Amino acid sequence: MTQAGRRDRTAAADRLCRLALDGSVPEAHRDGVTGLALVAVGGYGRGELAPCSDLDVVLVHDAGAGPDDVRRVAERVWYPLWDAGERLDHSVRALGEVTAAAADDPRVALGLLDARHLAGDPSVTLRLRADLLAHWRRDARHRLPALRELVVQRAARHGELAHAAVPDLKESTGGLRDATVLQALVATWLVDVPHADLERARLRLLDVRDVLHVVAGRATDRVAPELWPEIADRLGLDGGEAAQRHVRELGRRITHLSRLTWRRVDAVLAPPAPGPRAPQLCRIGPGVAVSGAEVVLDSSARPARDPLLLVRAAAEAAERRLALSPATAARLTRHGQALTEPWGRAARDLVVRLLAAGPGLVDVWETLEETGALDRLLPEWRAVRGLPHASVVHRFTVDRHLVETCVEASRLVRRVRRVDVLMTAALLHDVGKAAATDHSVAGEPVAAAVARRMGFDDRGTALVATLVRRHLLLADVATTRDLEDPVTVAAVTSVVPDVETLDLLEALTEADSRATSAQAWTPWRAGLVADLAGRVRAALATGAAAPGPAVRPRVPVPERVRRDAGLVDVQVCREGDGSVVTVVAGDRVGLMADVAGALAVLRASVRSARAWEEEDVAVSRWEVDDPDLDATALRQRLDAVAAHRLDPARRLGSPRGPGPGPSVQVRHDASRDATVLEVRVHDRRGVAHLACAALAGLTLSVRSAHLDVRGPQTVAVLYVQEPAAGALSEERSASAAHAVRRALGPPVTLDADRG
Numbered sequence: 001m002t003q004a005g006r007r008d009r010t011a012a013a014d015r016l017c018r019l020a021l022d023g024s025v026p027e028a029h030r031d032g033v034t035g036l037a038l039v040a041v042g043g044y045g046r047g048e049l050a051p052c053s054d055l056d057v058v059l060v061h062d063a064g065a066g067p068d069d070v071r072r073v074a075e076r077v078w079y080p081l082w083d084a085g086e087r088l089d090h091s092v093r094a095l096g097e098v099t100a101a102a103a104d105d106p107r108v109a110l111g112l113l114d115a116r117h118l119a120g121d122p123s124v125t126l127r128l129r130a131d132l133l134a135h136w137r138r139d140a141r142h143r144l145p146a147l148r149e150l151v152v153q154r155a156a157r158h159g160e161l162a163h164a165a166v167p168d169l170k171e172s173t174g175g176l177r178d179a180t181v182l183q184a185l186v187a188t189w190l191v192d193v194p195h196a197d198l199e200r201a202r203l204r205l206l207d208v209r210d211v212l213h214v215v216a217g218r219a220t221d222r223v224a225p226e227l228w229p230e231i232a233d234r235l236g237l238d239g240g241e242a243a244q245r246h247v248r249e250l251g252r253r254i255t256h257l258s259r260l261t262w263r264r265v266d267a268v269l270a271p272p273a274p275g276p277r278a279p280q281l282c283r284i285g286p287g288v289a290v291s292g293a294e295v296v297l298d299s300s301a302r303p304a305r306d307p308l309l310l311v312r313a314a315a316e317a318a319e320r321r322l323a324l325s326p327a328t329a330a331r332l333t334r335h336g337q338a339l340t341e342p343w344g345r346a347a348r349d350l351v352v353r354l355l356a357a358g359p360g361l362v363d364v365w366e367t368l369e370e371t372g373a374l375d376r377l378l379p380e381w382r383a384v385r386g387l388p389h390a391s392v393v394h395r396f397t398v399d400r401h402l403v404e405t406c407v408e409a410s411r412l413v414r415r416v417r418r419v420d421v422l423m424t425a426a427l428l429h430d431v432g433k434a435a436a437t438d439h440s441v442a443g444e445p446v447a448a449a450v451a452r453r454m455g456f457d458d459r460g461t462a463l464v465a466t467l468v469r470r471h472l473l474l475a476d477v478a479t480t481r482d483l484e485d486p487v488t489v490a491a492v493t494s495v496v497p498d499v500e501t502l503d504l505l506e507a508l509t510e511a512d513s514r515a516t517s518a519q520a521w522t523p524w525r526a527g528l529v530a531d532l533a534g535r536v537r538a539a540l541a542t543g544a545a546a547p548g549p550a551v552r553p554r555v556p557v558p559e560r561v562r563r564d565a566g567l568v569d570v571q572v573c574r575e576g577d578g579s580v581v582t583v584v585a586g587d588r589v590g591l592m593a594d595v596a597g598a599l600a601v602l603r604a605s606v607r608s609a610r611a612w613e614e615e616d617v618a619v620s621r622w623e624v625d626d627p628d629l630d631a632t633a634l635r636q637r638l639d640a641v642a643a644h645r646l647d648p649a650r651r652l653g654s655p656r657g658p659g660p661g662p663s664v665q666v667r668h669d670a671s672r673d674a675t676v677l678e679v680r681v682h683d684r685r686g687v688a689h690l691a692c693a694a695l696a697g698l699t700l701s702v703r704s705a706h707l708d709v710r711g712p713q714t715v716a717v718l719y720v721q722e723p724a725a726g727a728l729s730e731e732r733s734a735s736a737a738h739a740v741r742r743a744l745g746p747p748v749t750l751d752a753d754r755g
Helices: 003-024 027-032 067-083 095-104 106-112 122-138 140-158 176-187 195-216 225-235 240-269 309-319 326-335 345-355 360-370 373-377 379-383 398-410 419-428 439-453 458-469 473-480 486-493 499-516 523-542 559-563 591-601 631-642 648-652 687-696 730-744
Strands: 036-040 055-061 088-094 116-120 282-285 288-291 294-297 568-575 578-585 606-614 617-624 663-667 675-682 701-710 713-721 750-753
Touching: 003 036, 003 055, 003 067, 003 116, 003 195, 036 067, 036 122, 055 067, 055 095, 055 122, 067 088, 088 095, 095 106, 095 122, 106 122, 106 140, 106 176, 116 122, 122 140, 122 176, 140 176, 140 240, 176 195, 176 240, 195 225, 195 240, 225 240, 240 360, 282 309, 288 309, 294 309, 294 326, 309 326, 309 345, 309 360, 309 373, 326 360, 326 373, 345 360, 345 398, 345 419, 360 373, 360 398, 373 379, 379 439, 398 419, 398 499, 419 439, 419 458, 419 499, 439 458, 458 499, 473 486, 473 499, 473 523, 473 701, 473 713, 486 523, 499 523, 559 568, 568 631, 578 591, 591 606, 591 617, 591 631, 591 648, 591 687, 591 701, 606 687, 648 687, 663 730, 675 687, 675 730, 687 701, 687 713, 687 730
Parallel strands: 055 088, 663 750
Antiparallel strands: 036 055, 036 116, 282 288, 288 294, 568 578, 578 617, 606 617, 606 701, 663 675, 675 713, 701 713
16 A cells, blocks of 8 residues: 555556546547546545545536537546446536636635646646646635635644544544645745655555555545554554554644644735834844744854753743744754753743643644654653543543643643642643553652652652642542542542642643543533532641531422322422432332433433432432433333333343443442442443342442443442441442342452452
8 A cells, every 4th residue: 555556546547537538539539639628636636546535537628619519528428437436526617617616715726736637638638727826826815814714624623633532634634635735835836845744744644544445445534443453554563552653643744844834824924014124033032032923043042051942932932822943943952952950940930831821832842842852851751642542532642632731721820829830740640641550650750750850849749749640539539429428538638638739639630621522521520520629628628537528408398298208209400511300209219220210211311319318208319411301201201110110221222232341349448338339331321220220129228329421431339328227248248239230231350449
């Protein structure tokens, strides 16, 4: 799957097209066909047919050709190609129509700029190409803003090839479409682009697309996660991760070239500044100046004597949302004086300014990577460069996620005292992802070493290391534990020693989650984390092991339920992006399972549930993800489930979903008055119902349930009690775990964490 293969496919398609046109013209006129040409455009015009590519062709005629004759020729051309099994993207256009279409739509112009003669009258194709290029160059200053807008819109839809979880080799930023745009920009004669770099990356990316078509067996540009290993094998690379890194490096290079070229376009299109036309330098710091839209060195710069020049230039560029000149960064990397270790306060402050610069950090960080500057400043970065995340929840690769976390953290700096610690931890919190072990554990010593090199004192180094080690703590506990149980807060205070650490950890949790994806920081999750942090903060402030149990919301008991314990009252209230369901009924084993079943039938996913007694009746409060849940429909389903007229399990299908079987762990140390079961199972509807029903079958009560969906997995934490005796015995705990396991899937090993 190389350039030679693309040439062979193109040559074979060319022969078919020539034969098709020849067959459409009477034999006596084949040598003298005038006014009509079959032209290849787009990827076919460039001679870059992939194994499953369409043939993009246009039958072009001049004004003198008769419309009936052109139509008859066209019909005779297309059918032989279809009969040969080719997929066509075809059209018939007069010369004037082609140039008009290109003038109206830059997307059309991009394809036509690569027009190549296939058969017929060569003079028609020559006139077509000459007209298209002349119009493209003449109108470039007016048309490039529209093309730029198309590039921006495409980037918003498809993400970056270097960092998207499921990249698109063609449409993602840094993909083949961007390479084509760069060639079109060069064709305007307004700007230039490093041709050798672009062509090398483009041809290698075309090789990958060829392999993708063969592996997928169809025309596609999106690389599904399961295809990477076979792509790697066909490319001669060592495993799927190596293939991803290879592709992402190509995307990174094209993205870098694209951004540089568009900045040059912006400079060309900008109205001329008043005054002298010679380039002006505006000094913004010692040795650093702005020229155009780039940060460069000024005449006073002495790279061999000033070790701060690189980080000063980077920080200024990021804060001002300007480009860091690649030539400047490369020069300082090769010839600049290295920072002494540990760094001084001035160097550390400049790096913190860079990390806290907000969105301007992204492009500057990319330049530091592309020029090798990061290898000098942060050699640990090589381990995560281009590294894919294992979880599909993540939008980006590990390296880009870390940069995006810094961008998000920059918006939260007013909430913490140690901005330097927060930004450093944001940059390093996933630095252990390359290790085969728990990345939080693996990243802690790496982060501590980097902090010491940056010149942090013992307290600052300890804070950075703690944040990296515990950066998942608040989100994990908030979404999977009962916040009203004193043991939950005690578990956090045992590893978070003071309020300063808690403030930093809360900000890092939000920044990390926001940088992950929209579903990682919903109002529900944000509320849970804030609730947990508030309880922990109160416990740390008072010095108590944990705050006392929160006062539960007062729920009025309807008179009819008080008189008849067999009745059920259901109330639904919209809250944020979901609903809160309150159920009041006579207490009985299985009530939680019935409510969960009714919700599952209505396709409402349970986030959390809590039950308690009030005025001798049972009250349960459910948080679900459906903001439009109908109370009447829920009440009807609940009545049907309770009366055994409706079996939710039959509506849910088989409990044996794809992927590995469920994991069930007994957490004996997670609560004083309940037994905690932690269940991890492939995501599916009705997990709460199936688990609660299994426990009800053992006459066990579920005091509270907490569910959190993370990619393909649901984590369910159940606080289980004997109806009148609190926590379960070891034997009953084992029976409960086995029952839940059987209800949710095939057998797995039961682990008991006895603390």
